[in-house]
Amino acid sequence: MGQVLPVAVPRAFWLPRQGHSPDEWEDAFACNVPAGRFAIADGATESIYAGEWARMLCASFVDDSTNVTELGPWLGAAQRRWQAHVRGEPTPWHVAEKLEAGAFATFLGLRVEVDGTSDGRWRAVATGDSCLFQIRGNALCQAFPMVRAAAFGTRPELIGSRQRARVAVAADNGTLWAGDRLLLMTDALAHWFLAEHESGRQPWHEFEQLTEADFAAWVDRHRKDRQLKNDDVTLVVIELGETKT
Amino acid sequence: MPYTAEISRTNPTCLLFLVDHSSSMDGPFGGQPGKKKSEGVADAINRVLQNLVLKCAKSTGVRDYFHVGVIGYGAEVKPVLVGTSSARPLLPISVVANAPLRVEKRTRPTDDGTGKVVERPYRFPVWFEAVANGKTPMTAALELAKDIVGGFLSTHPDCFPPLVLNLTDGQPTDANPLGVAQTLKGMKSSDGNVLLLNAHLSSSPAAPVAFPNTEDDLPDVFSKLLFRMSSLLPTVMAEAALEEGYKLAGPARGFMFNADLVAVTRFLEIGTRVASSVR
Numbered sequence: 001m002g003q004v005l006p007v008a009v010p011r012a013f014w015l016p017r018q019g020h021s022p023d024e025w026e027d028a029f030a031c032n033v034p035a036g037r038f039a040i041a042d043g044a045t046e047s048i049y050a051g052e053w054a055r056m057l058c059a060s061f062v063d064d065s066t067n068v069t070e071l072g073p074w075l076g077a078a079q080r081r082w083q084a085h086v087r088g089e090p091t092p093w094h095v096a097e098k099l100e101a102g103a104f105a106t107f108l109g110l111r112v113e114v115d116g117t118s119d120g121r122w123r124a125v126a127t128g129d130s131c132l133f134q135i136r137g138n139a140l141c142q143a144f145p146m147v148r149a150a151a152f153g154t155r156p157e158l159i160g161s162r163q164r165a166r167v168a169v170a171a172d173n174g175t176l177w178a179g180d181r182l183l184l185m186t187d188a189l190a191h192w193f194l195a196e197h198e199s200g201r202q203p204w205h206e207f208e209q210l211t212e213a214d215f216a217a218w219v220d221r222h223r224k225d226r227q228l229k230n231d232d233v234t235l236v237v238i239e240l241g242e243t244k245t
Numbered sequence: 246m247p248y249t250a251e252i253s254r255t256n257p258t259c260l261l262f263l264v265d266h267s268s269s270m271d272g273p274f275g276g277q278p279g280k281k282k283s284e285g286v287a288d289a290i291n292r293v294l295q296n297l298v299l300k301c302a303k304s305t306g307v308r309d310y311f312h313v314g315v316i317g318y319g320a321e322v323k324p325v326l327v328g329t330s331s332a333r334p335l336l337p338i339s340v341v342a343n344a345p346l347r348v349e350k351r352t353r354p355t356d357d358g359t360g361k362v363v364e365r366p367y368r369f370p371v372w373f374e375a376v377a378n379g380k381t382p383m384t385a386a387l388e389l390a391k392d393i394v395g396g397f398l399s400t401h402p403d404c405f406p407p408l409v410l411n412l413t414d415g416q417p418t419d420a421n422p423l424g425v426a427q428t429l430k431g432m433k434s435s436d437g438n439v440l441l442l443n444a445h446l447s448s449s450p451a452a453p454v455a456f457p458n459t460e461d462d463l464p465d466v467f468s469k470l471l472f473r474m475s476s477l478l479p480t481v482m483a484e485a486a487l488e489e490g491y492k493l494a495g496p497a498r499g500f501m502f503n504a505d506l507v508a509v510t511r512f513l514e515i516g517t518r519v520a521s522s523v524r
Contacts, residue, residue, distance in 0.1 A: 019251075019253050019254070019255055024305075046300060048302065048303055048304050049304050092342070092343060093345075093348050093368045093370055094298050094299055094302040094307065094342050095302060095304065096368065097299060097367065097368055098299060098302055100367075164357075164359065165356075165359070230251060
């Protein structure tokens with residue numbers, strides 16, 4: 001094991017579901033590299049202002065500085081921002097009805113702790129099926145919170161923008177070595193990733209040297225082959241610096 | 246595999262409700278003496294339209310995943326959804342959303358987030374009023390449905406197959422509807438055959454028969470006729486029926502006999518469950 005260097009600049013890729021315009025993409029991600037905080041979220045299509053809610057969750061999380069062992073003050077901050085955003089003009093009955101229910105999203109927040117002198121550590125919290133995969137060398141070292149492709153369903157746990165009841169949240173952590181890669185994905189891609197891994201393949205190789213144009217073509221091909229559900233797709237690749245001698 | 250087409254704005258599907266307007270609909274449901282069948286059905290259809298609108302509503306507008314119509318059959322056989330006409334029997338769901346007859350304020354028991362149940366107001370749009378007048382010209386209604394669905398299929402050849410949901414409390418009075426029902430079910434898009442679902446509304450307190458796979462246990466010629474008219478439930482609806490707690494024995498038909506108000510509401514929910522696969 002070598003010395004852990006600071007986090008490299010993360011690379012992010014996203015596409016709306018086929019047939020939707022880019023402004024209808026309702027996933028979100030945010031990165032605060034100096035703070036080592038990253039987030040990814042997937043706004044629930046059936047709710048309203050869901051993309052905004054996903055973005056506010058991610059932004060609030062990466063701007064926060066509290067520990068990542070449970071929900072933090074970032075959740076209340078995001079809820080206040082969303083509620084302020086939708087407050088205002090009279091709306092048609094269907095918008096008003098859905099605003100009262102609030103927006104919903106799955107969410108994963110990650111903190112990377114590296115100081116350059118010892119093993120690093122990651123800590124993450126998650127609600128629903130937005131996922132973190134840790135790749136070390138040529139192996140999937142850890143998957144969180146989903147560990148099997150079959151566990152994906154149509155009704156993941158969600159965080160609501162007006163939720164007062166307890167939020168179902170999972171937390172985990174692990175060590176970080178130089179050269180480790182952390183992949184954040186929303187559900188469609190994460191489901192494909194786990195299914196590929198379960199078939200004995202090493203799906204992380206697909207994302208090495210990826211450009212935006214490659215990603216669009218790759219997603220298009222996998223949607224056509226029905227390997228990838230037609231859904232919003234988001235990927236964030238975080239690479240820990242290479243070993244220095 | 247049939248019944249897997251994505252429902253999208255570029256590839257919408259069609260939902261057509263056929264509603265018995267005959268005089269007997271003025272009578273109460275078997276198990277609920279205080280509730281007229283015509284009013285219960287109007288409530289149930291308004292509720293299902295509301296749910297469809299809410300499925301499609303986003304902050305930027307209502308997405309046209311569905312084209313919707315209601316045919317009433319009694320003294321007349323005609324499109325009765327507000328805004329529709331013989332020339333335009335179906336409306337995009339966005340047009341339906343923004344033009345209810347009125348929006349009523351109702352209340353329902355709701356968990357306040359701390360486990361306490363409180364009465365909360367909600368908006369109840371009304372598009373469709375109760376009617377009970379005349380005989381039961383079901384065959385004519387199915388003929389009209391066939392024309393409307395045919396028109397939709399000619400412009401949407403790859404759609405999720407159109408759904409026709411028929412709600413009736415009586416026997417057809419014009420002709421045997423089996424032939425036209427078979428023709429309707431024989432029409433198809435590239436994703437499968439048109440689906441015809443039938444619910445018979447109960448005037449007696451007998452227990453409902455839901456989604457049977459055989460006509461052997463049905464009591465009379467009329468119920469067996471409706472059974473034969475009904476499509477087999479595709480997987481998406483069979484799964485919805487199981488989720489609602491119905492036990493299905495083998496390939497189930499989209500048919501309910503002796504349905505009370507609760508059963509009609511669940512029938513419509515299951516019959517429109519395809520809405521959950523909108524993109």
